[in-house]
Amino acid sequence: MNIQDYLVPHHVDECLAMLNAWGGRGRLVAGGTDLVASLEYGKAQAEALIDISAMEDLMGFEIQDHELVVRAGSTHRQVSAAPRIRQLWPALSKACGSVGSPQIRNVATLAGNVVNAQPAADAAVALVALGARAEILSSGGRRLEAVENLYGGLGQSRIDSSREILVALRVPVPDAGEVNVYGRVSPRNSLCLPIVNAALSLKTAGGTVLSGRIAMGPVSDRPFRPERAEAALQGVALKDRAALSEVGRIAGEEANPRDSCLRGCSDYRRQLLTVLIRTLLEDAAAQTAEEA
Amino acid sequence: MMEEYAVVGKAFRSVGGSDKVTGRAQYLDDIELPGMLHAKILRSPHAHARILKIDTSKAAALPGVKAVLSAVDCPKLPFGLDVPDARIFAETKVRYAGDEVAAVAAETPKIAREALKLIDVRYELLPALFSPQEALQEGAPLVHEDKPGNLVKSYVIERGDVDADFAACDYVFEEEFASSRVTACYLEPFGAIARWEPDNRLTIWTGIQGAFQARSEIARALGMNPSQITVKVPAIGGAFGGKIWIRNFHPIVALLAKEARRPVKFVLTRPEEFAASRPRVPAKIKIKLGMLKDGTLVCKDTAIVADNGAYSWAAPKIVLNMSLRTDCLYRFKSVRTRSYLAYTNTTPTSGFRGYGNAQSHFAQESMIDVCARKAGLDPVEVRLKNAVRQGDLTLHGWKVRSCGLTECIEKARAAIARGRKPQADPNGTVKRGIGLACMNHVSGNRAGNNFDGSSSMVRFQEDGKLVLYHGESDMGQGARTVLAQIAAETLGIRPEDVLVMPIDTDVSPFCFGSYSSRVTTVAGKAAYLASLQVREQLLKLAATLLEAAPEDLDVREGRIFVRGGERKGISVADVCKSAIRTRATVGLTAYVAYDPPTEGANEDFYGDYSSAYTYAAQAVEVEVNTETGQIRVLRVAAAHDVGRAINPNGIRGQIYGGVAQGAGWALYENMVYEGGRLQNNSLRNYTMVTATDMPEVEPIIVETQDPVGPYGAKGIGEPALIPMPPAVANAVEDAVGVRIRDLPITAEKIYFSLNPECEGPAS
DSSP states (O other): OOOOEEEOOSSHHHHHHHHHHHTTSEEEESSOTTHHHHHHTTSSOOSEEEEGGGOGGGOOEEEETTEEEEETTOBHHHHHHOHHHHHHOHHHHHHHHHSSOHHHHHHOBHHHHHHTTOTTOHHHHHHHHTTOEEEEEETTEEEEEEGGGGBOSTTOBSSOTTTOEEEEEEEEOOOTTEEEEEEEEOSSSSSOOOSEEEEEEEEEETTEEEEEEEEEESSSSSOBOOHHHHHHHTTOBTTOHHHHHHHHHHHHHHOOOOOBTTTBOHHHHHHHHHHHHHHHHHHHHHHHHHHO | OOOOOSSTTSOOOOTTHHHHHTTOSOBGGGOOOTTOEEEEEEEOSSSSEEEEEEEOHHHHHSTTEEEEEEGGGSOOOOBOSSSOOBOSSOOSEEOSTTOEEEEEEESSHHHHHHHHHTOEEEEEEOOOOOSHHHHTSTTOOOSSTTSGGGEEEEEEEEESOHHHHHHTOSEEEEEEEEOOOOOOOOSSOOEEEEEEOTTSOEEEEOOOSOHHHHHHHHHHHHTOOGGGEEEEEOBOOOOTTTTSSOOTHHHHHHHHHHHHTSOEEEEOOHHHHHHHSOOBOOEEEEEEEEEOTTOOEEEEEEEEEEEEESSOSSHHHHHHHHHHGGGGTBTOSEEEEEEEEEEOSSOOOBOOTTTTHHHHHHHHHHHHHHHHHHTTOOHHHHHHHHBOOTTOBOTTOOBOSOOOHHHHHHHHHHHHHTTOOOSBOTTSSEEEEEEEEEEEEOSOOOOTTSOOOEEEEEEEOTTSOEEEEOOOOOSSSOHHHHHHHHHHHHHTSOGGGEEEOOEETTTSOOOOOSOTTOIIIIIHHHHHHHHHHHHHHHHHHHHHHHTSOGGGEEEETTEEEETTEEEEEEEHHHHHHHHHHSTTOOOOEEEEEEOOSOOOOOTTSOSOOOSOOEEEEEEEEEEEETTTOOEEEEEEEEEEEOSSOSSHHHHHHHHHHHHHHHHHHHHTOOOOEETTEESOOSTTTSOOOOGGGOOEEEEEEEOOOOSSSGGGOOOOTTTTTTTHHHHHHHHHHHHHSOOOOBSSOOHHHHHHHHOTTSOOOOO
């Protein structure tokens, strides 16, 4: 680590000015839970760190215009503990509550989970299933991108945090009949990366799935959407256990998890996905039955 | 009825506990000496390579660097234990990824780290050996050129006529078990500070379990006399056997400090702790077991192949324990064990809670269940039928003076049966089962004709407070608390009035250290005997002051009184003041070197080498998801024969900790190597149990009043870990009918065992 300066801007314009002043050699830091370790071990480089955690215009979250707007300073703990989010986006709430430890969740931000671009990132997997978009600001202006399009290879984000700021994540409010669920399999209960994780968001009517989005990790270089399994979801009756199992089977087949000496061999992880997706569909079925 | 005591057996605040939780305890890394430098060690990236060249000139030229050392600058004296093959730095070749190649002392840790990058080492790669099986093959490359066949040590131990007994058995079964490479992973990384004193003496601060052993080993590596060295032990943040013996960094910091003429601190980083510590000795253990139809265990033939790693530390002794101890758990008629310990190009293995006994218990206690099930018998009944009992002389010559094994089995079985969950959930994917495993262990372990006791010095101060000097490290297990309780009980004072001194080899009486679950039993006995002598001095003087006969006096809660006439008395403090401040000149001091009444094993490994053998049974309930293989340990009932509980809370703490560490090993802990390099060298991916994974634990204290131990006490340090892996394996078979023979019992292994048609990973 060879950091020459540590800057604390108070609003977005000031922050952009600082990034520009460092001309690509500065880097944004929020919780720092991944970045600091990467800098320490030489896996990331920066000459200046620009700390966005004091910026009031990046604090908090709210629902506006049929969207949940989670600003970049929001921590995993804030998101997972919010009753309104737990109610409308249980997948996001649960995913945020699964990351690391309480100490990590108290400082690590949801935006950081996306920018860090790890395929196993719990919150990012949930955001992809929920169809979230990222609002990105640079000196060139403002743009909106689907979270799933922000990946440029393993650990590579298309957001350049030496030049631009992910200011907010925008998650559509579920319509009536829409449910979302999240789950993971890990060797132990906490402080543990998942062997596999998955989130689903389903549009249903009268106990039948109209359409659904599935995101899974870490089975690719990004949160992975199994197209065939999503197609197979259409028209499935949530009571039909065999059909739910079939969707799980297809999702497992589409995934391409690596053989890992630590996370398990590919076949086993595929089996876990098959079971996880089916279990999550059953959870979703139970949720819709409750609401009906 | 056992006698009731005032302090022994009572809940008492842990000595030093509040300092730890309030951050006042001084650990090694809290110590800052004036002018102190910081050291870093350059380690081999290769498992096996010839060193062609080491150029340290650029590192030495970096501003802030005060000393750079490699093998050429150091004494070339072999050190180590039974097979001393270690050198301070790798000389002609490196033998594992992590081997010490060079070291730097600099003004800051950062400069030292930068300097390491400037050391130019050229290697020529050599073929490497990663398993003892490969290493023992004919024609295998040699790890040490002077150790033919890569064999460190082999043992053949035989009692009775095993072959004839097998021929007479109704059943003979054979199975092979394997235990994984795991690390003690204590919270506080190991390290040392060295400072040279004006009279050419050396002071080493290090959080080590055996201060006097450390002193003699450091002296040996440096070519000094032990009395030229002072070892001081600060607070220790966990050790679990991983800090019994010195590491290469101990002589390294001493030499860096000498070169730089300044104090030097070295603390291992966590990745170094993983890659270059001393993991548990992994072993493959094949057992052939003969039994009768009624469940009588008759004979056993065992073959062990174990991994020593690149240099030999405690592994020879550990494999000896592995080869003997479980034979004494049941009343076998005959046994035979052949064991081989081989060098490999992996991290040197050594001591870790259980010291070999945990590996062999996994094999044997799994085997008992396998055999009982095959014979259609209840595994718990088979254990009860064959359990050793008080008064037995075991086939290796142990005299079983106290033994609560039967009671432990019965209590653990009853406890786990209470409140069991359903054996299967309605949807059929979750199944539950229970399993039990037993264990025996030692409280001290005499080697040959060596001392195996402990020494204690107690001294009253003029205000009636007692100072107790000892040499057995408290690495969190509560040694200081137990010693304070024993002294207080014996002297009739409050434990709060006993000051248990930190360890300093110039002042502390000679002791071997905290291992072999020996401290309560042998150090406790030394403290007891020393306290008894001081009590006599105290009462004699009190008798004069009270004009009574000493034999009529008693002392309780700091007051000495005439038995039967309680109103006539004097405070301990007043007697101490008279002893020290008047012309009475009573020392109120005693130094006792205690050696237990045991015999070291003879050349055939026969002998009663511990004064108090310990016994336990742990029963567990597990839940297995049949679709994913995932296991949860739901409950543990842990019954331990501790002789007599001196500090019941301490015992419960040991049981909770042993269950956590044992469950971690049973379920996930495993150091995974690829090409000789450790793949999980951090807490991120070396999976241990967290608080949220802990099962419900019911500690059950069984008291058998040992005739030798202080107030009847025996050890508890290691026992609580030992039965966990086999108990979990047995419960998994009970739940889903599959037997996992190699640790850890991962979900993936269970899944592939449940689905034999699926092709598992190549093992």
